Amino acid sequence: PLKRWEKEVSANKNIFFNRLIWEKIPFITLTIISGIITFWVQYEANAVYPSFPMRIFNSTVAYAVYLGKTFWPADLALNYFFAYSFDTWQITASFIVLTLITIAVIYYIRSRPFLFVGWFWYLGTLVPVIGLVPTSALLADHYTYLPSIGIAVMLAWGIGSLLKRAESRRKILAPVSVLVLAIIMILTWQQCGYWKNGVELWNHALKTTKESFHPYLRLGHAYGIQGDNRHAIYNFDKAISLKPNEHGAYNGRGIVYFQLGQYQMAMQNFNKAIQLKPDYASAYNNRAIIYINRGNAELGCEDARKACSLEVCAALDEAKLKGYCR
Secondary structure, three states: OOOHHHHHHHHOOOOOOOHHHHOOHHHHHHHHHHHHHHHHHHHHOOOOOOOHHHHHHHHHHHHHHHHHHHHOOOOOOOOEOOOOOOOHHHHHHHHHHHHHHHHHHHHOOOOOHHHHHHHHHHHHHOHHHOOOOOOOOOEOHHHHOOHHHHHHHHHHHHHHHHOOOHHHHHHHHHHHHHHHHHHHHHHHHHHHHOOOOHHHHHHHHHHHOOOOHHHHHHHHHHHHHHOOHHHHHHHHHHHHHHOOOOHHHHHHHHHHHHHOOOHHHHHHHHHHHHHHOOOOHHHHHHHHHHHHHOOOHHHHHHHHHHHHHOOOOHHHHHHHHOOOOO
């Protein structure tokens, strides 16, 4: 859009290795490094992700979803929780939309090069986070901060090319822009209200995304922090019903039962969490506290040392101060 390419071509016929190419090498390098780090972190965390062909299908839908939310930012949530599969019609519709836009920007590359630049900026900068590199989150709004610049480029120069007369811009563009900004301000104010606390945030996520154990798990923790034990247990129960092998939900529910003084129920949950994840430091730490409080210092110290070996030493430090463990 800034005519830099045309200026470089006229000044230097060997355009392949000119500075317009070289200046982008650092960004491409950072993208590759970011992708490698993302893959490594997910691998170390044992994140579950689909096969590469499935990730291609998922990325097609994600591109379309991001594009839709850019123009119609409805049902926004902190996280979007999807099963790693989509209906055939969703994949097909997304592929058709993306293909048609790509064909159009290539067709108009000479007369409206800003469309090509903006569109491929959008497609390219989303590559590390679109699902081709496996991550636990298929969609996240913050992934679009840089890619949306490409869409902004298309709109900025595109609207200008449609409204070439200054008078038309003044009479049409100015009032429409004010109206759009006013609407966006109101919607932004409303959206920020969901960040009041964890309960508001994750309840909103439940309303705007598919039912998943993730928001129930987060809600359980949020209600627990607020001291609303009844709702905390309800949400942990829901999370476990949706994903029975989730160790974090059992640990969280155990903490709530401990706060209620129901030590037997708490112990059962911590035992289950450890059974599911034998190196779960938090569960060992919590179980140690129950053992020690109920007079079983030997087992309590054993669990406390195990937790500390896994880098959670709160129970062991407290037990040493009270003289229970050496």
